[in-house]
Each structure stands twice: as structure tokens, then as C-alpha cells.
Amino acid sequence: MQDVDAGGCGTPVPGAHPRPDGRDRYTISEVVSLSGLSAHTLRWYERIGLLGEVERSHTGQRRFTNRDLDWLSLVGKLRLTGMPVAEMVRYAELVREGDHTVGERLEFLVAAREDVRGRIAELQGALEVLECKVSAHAAAVAESH
Amino acid sequence: MQDVDAGGCGTPVPGAHPRPDGRDRYTISEVVSLSGLSAHTLRWYERIGLLGEVERSHTGQRRFTNRDLDWLSLVGKLRLTGMPVAEMVRYAELVREGDHTVGERLEFLVAAREDVRGRIAELQGALEVLECKVSAHAAAVAESH
């Protein structure tokens, strides 16, 4: 089965470090450079349940998988939208609960999408104001030769 | 002289309480319902210099002016963009310093504008991912008849 939450929608971001393919086990420091998050933050994400049990090496060190990386990329997107971490944790729990939560997850995603649309509209309002202020100040600067 | 920072760019927001015109002195509770900010927050804004000395009644109560309301509306826009309060305070200081800071203010506004544009782009990236996830989950829900 193809989990509907893993991969499939990630933009292979131009700015970010590319993921070396053919591998599926990454140390925490590799994930730090791949994700841009700090090691502390990654461990914290796991503690609060935003990341689900990460696999371990025989000595107890974390070994992140490509699936973890996909999940982190989604989390990054949601974080950009300003979604509180607690909500993302709730979503992570739904994913862990299995396929029968897919309807609830759909609701969550739709709500998040509407939220983002609203936020974009807000920002566009702010942008208009800023553009107006910029013109006014540029004119004032020009006027004072 | 027409201060380039007062009014002129405010969208008369459809959702917000309209400002009763013909008046220029508002109590703190009037500003609470006009701005949506709490009284605590308004006093705190004044304390940290985000609002400049607010006029007082003979008994020491604050009397906000239309100019204060205009400023608060700009602050609200900037807050929506995620700008830290400290930066807005810096801008407020530039405004208080007078006309000779108009160039610096222009720089500030241009930077803020670029910031907002970048943030909109980020959100649009997140929106795409969300739309993709929504389709995938909608399909999964439909498939499970």
C-alpha cells in the first residue's frame, strides 16, 4: 500500500540540499544539513510525537529514513504557514492511527488550505499598504532633492 | 505639512468597526473595539515606544486620536507580516525623529515589502503542497467508497 501521507507532493526545493538517493539511513547531522533544522529540534520533534519513533543503530543513535525526510519536509511547509506545533502533532497522530483516519485528515488538510489562502490574502492586503507607503516615501525623498 | 506616515494608505477594512468620524479623542475601550487589540496590549505598545506618548484627559486617562488609530492600523498590517515588534519600534523611532529620516524609512519599507513578497511566495509553495495532499486524500476517501 502506498501511504497517502508519504511523499508525492514535495517540491524538490531548488535552494535546499539535494537528498542523495539510493540511501535510506541518515545520521542526525545529515538530517540537520538536509532539513535545516537543528539536532536539538529534531530530537525535540521526536519527543513530542511530531516525528514518530525514529529507527536506531545498534548503539542507540538515530537513523532517519527517506520517509522521515518526506515527513519533515511536509512539517516544514506547515510550519511556514504558521500552524502551531500542537496541531501538527495531532495530524501526526492521525497518520499513525492508520487508514481509517483518512477522512479526518482530509478535513484537517482542507482547513489548513483555507487557512493558508486566508493568510495569503492578508499578506496581499499588507503588501498593498506597504507599496503605497513606499511610493509616498519615495516621493518625499525625491521632493527633498 | 502632510506627514507621510499618517494615513493615506489604510484600506478601510470591510470587517472592522468603522471609525466614527468627526471625533478625535477615543478612550482605551473604544480603541479596543476599533482595533481588536486588548487594553493591556495598547498600554504595553505605549510603554515599549510602539505608540508614542498618547494624550491624556485631565484625570490621566488615555485619549487616542485618529492619528493613533491610523498608526495602529499600520502596525496591525506589519504584525500580520510577522515583523518582530522590536523592528516596528525602530520604525516608530525613525518617524518620531522627524523628516530627515525619510530615506531610512524608505529603506525599511522596501525591505519589509520584499519580505512580504518572499513570504507570499513561501505560502504559495505550501499551498501547492496542501492542494496536492488534499487531492490525494480526497481520492483515498472516495476509493474506500
Add this chain to the structure above:
DNA sequence: TACGGAGCTCGAGTGCACTCCAAGCAAGGG
């Protein structure tokens, strides 16, 4: 065998933006 470097856990600390509290004053109504 010694050492540097990466990783581990648990718990405490930080910075931001509020948010609340206690104690007190002023005006108006009963």
C-alpha cells in the same frame, strides 16, 4: 591506549509577545 568528535538523555533556560494581577483613583447613580 588515549583522544577527539558525534551522538545520547534529561532538565533547565531563553526570547518573544503578550496577558494578567493587585492595588488604587475618579466619576456617576441610588
Add this chain to the structure above:
DNA sequence: CCCTTGCTTGGAGTGCACTCGAGCTCCGTA
């Protein structure tokens, strides 16, 4: 005169999302 309502102050508290520190283990190289 008392009570309520609305406002004042300074300072303490809250919630969020990290962020850091102490003290430990484990591994590879000299």
C-alpha cells in the same frame, strides 16, 4: 456615603517553540 464601572500603574506570569548545558557512551584514528 457607598457601589459599580472604567481607568491607572508596576511588576509578575504565561504559552510557544525552541535552545542550551551537563554528563554520559561509543567509535575511529594516532
